[in-house]
Amino acid sequence: MNEKRTLKAWTKEEREQLEKCKKSGHYNVINLCFLINDDYVRTCGTGNMRCESPLGEKYKKLMDNKYDDSAINHLVQDVIDYFAGTAKFPGLKKYYVFLAKSKYPFLIEEENGTFDWSDYPEERYKYEFTEDEIKAIDPRYMAFALEV
Structure with a gap:
């Protein structure tokens, strides 16, 4: 097996949502990115304090940080790598x-x-x-x- 990159700075809730989306088989990376953005636009972008999903909330924090492109790109890269099986979360032995x-x-x-x-x-x-x-x-x- 190839060495997997370790994903960092993910909360338990964000991690669980990402794992659930991958396991369900209903999402690919593009669908999931649209889901995250849609959650942000529908809830956070309309003045609500919190997004409906943990991943939407993660995206909101990045957007609130003066639209940090590199951090948003890093989030998307994490999702891509996790779905591709080239990244894992730390701490849990498999x-x-x-x-x-x-x-x-x-x-x-x-x-x-x-x-x-x-x-x-x-x-x-x-x-x-x-x-x-x-x-x-x-x-x-x-x-x-x-x-x-």
């Missing part, structure tokens, strides 16, 4: 669940949210999990967790 003596040793999460086993971890499926995610699936899988 694991493979790997059953060595199985024909299909890798635990994967399919697009519809179901779990299955695969002979190879394909990019279109989620195959890296946090400890909490593994325990939520089945705590016994932690015995087969290998740190990424």
